[in-house]
Amino acid sequence: MLETTVPEGPVIRIFRAMKLPVGDNFAMAGLIIYVIFALTAIFAPVLAPYEPTEILYTVDYDLASDLLPGQEGHILGTTSLGRDIFSQIVFGARAALLVGLTAAFMVAFIGTIVGLISGYYGGWVDTILMRLADVAFGIPFLPFVIVISAFLEPSIWNTVIAMALVLWRDTARVIRSQVLTLRSRGYVEAARVSGSSDFKIILRHIAPNIVPLSLLYGSIAIGWAILTEASISFLGFGDPNSISWGFMLQDAFASQALSRQAYHWFIPPGLAIIFVVSAGFFISRGYENLLFPKLGR
Amino acid sequence: MSTLKPVLSRTFQLILVLWAVVTILFLMFRLMPGNPLAAYIDPTFTLEQQEALIRQFGLDESLLRQYFTYLGNLLQGELGYSFRYRTPVAERIWLLLPNTLILTFSSLIVAYIFGILAGAWLAWRRASRAEAFALPIVLATRAMPEFWLGMVLLAIFSFSLGIFPAGGTRSAGTEYESLWSLYTSADFLSHLALPMLTLAIYSQGLPLLLMRSNMLDVMKEDFVTMAKVKGLSPYTIVIKHGARNALLPVMTSFAISVGYQLQGNVVVESVFSWPGLGRELVSAVSASDYPLAQGAFLMIAVVVILMNLIADLLYTFLDPRISHA
Amino acid sequence: MSQPLLSVKNLSIVYEVPNLDVVAVSRASFDVPRGSIVGLVGESGCGKTTMARAFTRIISDNAKITEGSMDFDGKDLAKISEREMNDLRWRDIAFVPQSAMNSLDPVYRVEYQMHEVLRGRGGMSRSQAKARAAELFEMVGIEANRLRDFPHQFSGGMRQRVAIALALALNPKLIVADEPVTALDVIVQRQILDQMRALQRDLGISIIMVTHDISVVAYICDRTVVMYAGEVVEDCETATLLSKPLHPYTMGLKNAFPDIASAGTGILTPISGAPPDLARPPAGCRFAARCPFALDHCRSVSPTLMSFGDDHSVACHRAHEAEALRAQAALPETWGEIL
Ligand SMILES: Nc1ncnc2c1ncn2[C@@H]1O[C@H](COP(=O)(O)OP(=O)(O)O)[C@@H](O)[C@H]1O
Numbered sequence: 029m030l031e032t033t034v035p036e037g038p039v040i041r042i043f044r045a046m047k048l049p050v051g052d053n054f055a056m057a058g059l060i061i062y063v064i065f066a067l068t069a070i071f072a073p074v075l076a077p078y079e080p081t082e083i084l085y086t087v088d089y090d091l092a093s094d095l096l097p098g099q100e101g102h103i104l105g106t107t108s109l110g111r112d113i114f115s116q117i118v119f120g121a122r123a124a125l126l127v128g129l130t131a132a133f134m135v136a137f138i139g140t141i142v143g144l145i146s147g148y149y150g151g152w153v154d155t156i157l158m159r160l161a162d163v164a165f166g167i168p169f170l171p172f173v174i175v176i177s178a179f180l181e182p183s184i185w186n187t188v189i190a191m192a193l194v195l196w197r198d199t200a201r202v203i204r205s206q207v208l209t210l211r212s213r214g215y216v217e218a219a220r221v222s223g224s225s226d227f228k229i230i231l232r233h234i235a236p237n238i239v240p241l242s243l244l245y246g247s248i249a250i251g252w253a254i255l256t257e258a259s260i261s262f263l264g265f266g267d268p269n270s271i272s273w274g275f276m277l278q279d280a281f282a283s284q285a286l287s288r289q290a291y292h293w294f295i296p297p298g299l300a301i302i303f304v305v306s307a308g309f310f311i312s313r314g315y316e317n318l319l320f321p322k323l324g325r
Numbered sequence: 326m327s328t329l330k331p332v333l334s335r336t337f338q339l340i341l342v343l344w345a346v347v348t349i350l351f352l353m354f355r356l357m358p359g360n361p362l363a364a365y366i367d368p369t370f371t372l373e374q375q376e377a378l379i380r381q382f383g384l385d386e387s388l389l390r391q392y393f394t395y396l397g398n399l400l401q402g403e404l405g406y407s408f409r410y411r412t413p414v415a416e417r418i419w420l421l422l423p424n425t426l427i428l429t430f431s432s433l434i435v436a437y438i439f440g441i442l443a444g445a446w447l448a449w450r451r452a453s454r455a456e457a458f459a460l461p462i463v464l465a466t467r468a469m470p471e472f473w474l475g476m477v478l479l480a481i482f483s484f485s486l487g488i489f490p491a492g493g494t495r496s497a498g499t500e501y502e503s504l505w506s507l508y509t510s511a512d513f514l515s516h517l518a519l520p521m522l523t524l525a526i527y528s529q530g531l532p533l534l535l536m537r538s539n540m541l542d543v544m545k546e547d548f549v550t551m552a553k554v555k556g557l558s559p560y561t562i563v564i565k566h567g568a569r570n571a572l573l574p575v576m577t578s579f580a581i582s583v584g585y586q587l588q589g590n591v592v593v594e595s596v597f598s599w600p601g602l603g604r605e606l607v608s609a610v611s612a613s614d615y616p617l618a619q620g621a622f623l624m625i626a627v628v629v630i631l632m633n634l635i636a637d638l639l640y641t642f643l644d645p646r647i648s649h650a
Numbered sequence: 651m652s653q654p655l656l657s658v659k660n661l662s663i664v665y666e667v668p669n670l671d672v673v674a675v676s677r678a679s680f681d682v683p684r685g686s687i688v689g690l691v692g693e694s695g696c697g698k699t700t701m702a703r704a705f706t707r708i709i710s711d712n713a714k715i716t717e718g719s720m721d722f723d724g725k726d727l728a729k730i731s732e733r734e735m736n737d738l739r740w741r742d743i744a745f746v747p748q749s750a751m752n753s754l755d756p757v758y759r760v761e762y763q764m765h766e767v768l769r770g771r772g773g774m775s776r777s778q779a780k781a782r783a784a785e786l787f788e789m790v791g792i793e794a795n796r797l798r799d800f801p802h803q804f805s806g807g808m809r810q811r812v813a814i815a816l817a818l819a820l821n822p823k824l825i826v827a828d829e830p831v832t833a834l835d836v837i838v839q840r841q842i843l844d845q846m847r848a849l850q851r852d853l854g855i856s857i858i859m860v861t862h863d864i865s866v867v868a869y870i871c872d873r874t875v876v877m878y879a880g881e882v883v884e885d886c887e888t889a890t891l892l893s894k895p896l897h898p899y900t901m902g903l904k905n906a907f908p909d910i911a912s913a914g915t916g917i918l919t920p921i922s923g924a925p926p927d928l929a930r931p932p933a934g935c936r937f938a939a940r941c942p943f944a945l946d947h948c949r950s951v952s953p954t955l956m957s958f959g960d961d962h963s964v965a966c967h968r969a970h971e972a973e974a975l976r977a978q979a980a981l982p983e984t985w986g987e988i989l
């Protein structure tokens with residue numbers, strides 16, 4: 029293998045610290061999907077031919093309902109209320125991106141902080157935090173999110189907060205055990221003895237080794253969050269003001285799309301979800317191979 | 326007995342977690358916006374009924390007193406009255422629990438049998454074309470929204486092809502003498518097929534991937550090499566040593582999957598109108614039938630927590646390094 | 651003299667790794683006489699395990715026997731079909747691994763793993779196997795009721811005994827033992843070696859004893875084969891090897907280990923430096939970089955293994971001066987100069 033030394037700019041160095049799994053095929057596919065997804069979300073108003081909730085009419089002023097893909101220029105057809113499915117899919121990317129990123133950030137953030145404190149300080153702090161994690165493992169995730177979303181006013185934020193309140197547990201446990209191994213290493217011990225402050229030690233010696241793990245769990249959480257938001261919307265507890273893929277599926281289900289065999293209506297949102305969520309899985313797989321390399325995989 | 330201690334300490338932990346979840350549940354339903362009585366009392370109840378409930382749940386007392394009354398009632402299995410059904414919540418829950426458990430266990434058993442076999446096979450064929458083809462598909466099944474998969478299967482097999490019924494547990498107008506005769510009837514099983522298949526397809530990924538990666542690890546162990554050096558048959562090497570060791574963590578994951586599945590049931594039961602706890606939870610929350618919602622939530626939580634415990638204990642008993650320490 | 655039980659000739663084994671070949675064993679030759687214990691000694695990484703495993707032909711997926719023969723009782727182990735080879739495994743050629751802990755399946759009782767061999771490979775009935783397993787345990791000095799235990803319930807020394815009992819199960823002609831006592835403390839080492847010696851005598855089997863520890867060789871082996879960087883560099887009776895070594899590497903090894911029998915007090919002098927990379931072995935003598943007696947000639951021309959006196963082979967250009975070199979080799983300074 030050839031090794032070339034290219035002078036590294038700061039961007040490259042940051043990327044290197046995050047250990048992005050650029051060498052892994054799975055992970056690269058995932059990253060590319062993410063980029064497409066993010067661009068779709070950002071440029072949704074440009075890409076979508078119609079407003080997602082706009083009720084459309086045909087040239088002869090009939091309701092443009094239940095059009096099949098291709099009819100009247102609708103790429104994916106229309107819903108039974110005469111809304112353009114393709115435009116809804118495009119705008120759905122916004123909701124998904126918003127939910128995915130905020131939830132992933134919160135999960136990774138809370139989980140990392142809890143794991144760091146728990147692992148670094150040990151003792152009763154650790155005991156309490158880990159018992160809390162046990163409790164979080166005892167809470168049925170989806171029912172909890174449903175109840176919270178239903179009781180508070182339905183909004184994307186409440187759904188995200190409800191998810192974060194439960195999902196931090198996995199990240200916290202993993203980060204904690206990683207911190208425990210790091211803490212037992214010589215240089216952390218040495219820094220302690222030489223009187224470095226805890227804050228400094230965590231920042232200098234521990235955090236850099238933990239960033240990739242946090243990112244791994246964050247990338248897993250993106251998928252979970254999108255799936256959960258879809259379920260919540262499907263059950264009718266979602267944000268009524270946002271067009272999400274889960275909302276589209278609920279709309280289709282409630283409008284008898286199944287019995288009317290309107291496959292063009294309910295297949296695309298599902299595929300969109302699969303596409304984006306598997307991208308998260310691919311990336312996390314790449315990360316795992318990178319962080320926990322095992323020969324022969 | 327050396328195995329008694331972990332069992333006891335884990336059980337103690339379970340009780341603590343259960344208590345914490347019960348407390349969270351209490352707070353969740355008591356602190357929600359609106360009338361504090363709303364958790365147990367519907368305005369359409371008769372005055373006598375309302376007064377009886379106020380007394381039973383101490384609803385006119387301080388929050389702390391209410392909390393202890395609530396715990397006391399729980400210990401006696403007292404969950405209040407459903408607003409919609411006008412029957413005790415506990416009765417309703419016990420009626421629905423079997424449906425949920427049947428759906429959960431049948432789908433997981435199918436998923437695990439398939440996942441274990443396919444996972445072992447993929448490990449055997451590692452780095453092959455079959456693997457390159459199968460792995461992304463398996464990952465994609467894990468990325469599917471369960472309810473969407475249910476919708477697709479429903480549209481194809483029920484509405485388009487008419488092979489299976491569209492929902493519920495039995496055809497309209499059929500009656501059965503006992504629950505047992507219902508559960509063993511062809512009618513029930515054909516209603517079970519689609520939701521079961523939905524959940525099975527969704528769940529097979531975990532055992533499959535676990536089994537595969539465990540097999541790959543185990544087949545590199547010294548004892549597998551030694552089994553080859555001993556000249557043992559390929560069956561003995563791959564199945565008795567390889568698969569048997571790889572299976573251990575997979576079995577443990579079964580119990581955890583039951584817990585996860587129970588949560589996922591919420592959506593799939595809704596798609597197939599399957600009268601289980603999950604669908605009940607959703608409809609109770611939508612209809613503001615708070616006592617029933619609490620009861621369903623609590624029952625799901627109890628099973629989840631119990632399954633986490635069983636997962637731990639299974640590991641203890643299945644691994645002789647721990648059980649025969 | 652009767653035919654040797656195993657005769658290895660020009661054996662080479664290569665590990666194929668991406669873009670390069672690691673020649674772990676290169677053109678090795680030696681004999682294992684019937685009813686003897688032959689030591690295979692050398693530093694870690696010199697190819698001992700690779701060669702030992704080749705006698706069972708269970709080698710890594712990326713390993714290949716590229717040349718040479720292994721004549722075992724009239725059959726060339728390098729050539730016979732997989733079916734023939736599998737017939738020989740454990741019935742004729744058994745193996746004692748370094749770590750019995752990892753080589754026993756943790757989820758089965760030892761009895762089960764004993765029966766697996768006795769019944770699966772030895773064709774015994776359940777009751778025959780039961781009796782034989784008890785007998786084997788008795789032979790290695792473990793109470794028969796411990797057959798019902800799981801591997802992790804034995805101590806390290808006991809586990810090695812279990813591994814030896816397993817190896818003896820089908821009355822093999824040859825037992826290949828790969829560092830069977832390396833993980834144990836000296837007292838237990840001695841007990842187990844004593845037992846292996848006794849069993850070998852009683853049963854008339856042959857043992858190949860792989861070890862990096864020349865004191866183990868001194869304690870138990872009739873003959874010794876010294877390996878360096880994948881090559882056999884010296885081969886003779888152990889007594890000769892210890893009293894009149896011909897190869898400078900052997901002289902150095904002797905200085906580097908305490909005596910297992912007398913819990914030695916002498917100063918230990920390690921051989922400085924490290925063995926060469928087997929993927930890119932140097933030209934000439936592979937030991938030259940660390941040899942205190944190396945000449946320019948040594949660095950360009952490879953010495954071949956040659957007979958030197960009665961039943962003694964060595965691969966060194968200066969073997970004829972061995973007597974003088976031995977005197978120098980006994981001095982610690984000789985080994986200290988080289989970095
Ligand atoms: N599977 C393998 N692939 C590549 N190289 C290997 C493999 N196994 C062993 N080696 C290399 O072959 C050489 C000999 O190894 P080994 O036979 O285990 O030595 P020993 O038993 O004397 O310590 C070492 O350099 C080792 O790194």
Ligand code: SF4
Pocket residue numbers: 897898899935936937938939941942943944945948953965966967968969
């Ligand atoms: S051949 Fe030369 S370098 Fe090699 S061992 Fe003999 S004297 Fe030393």
Ligand SMILES: [Mg+2]
Pocket residue numbers: 695698699700829
């Ligand atoms: Mg070795």
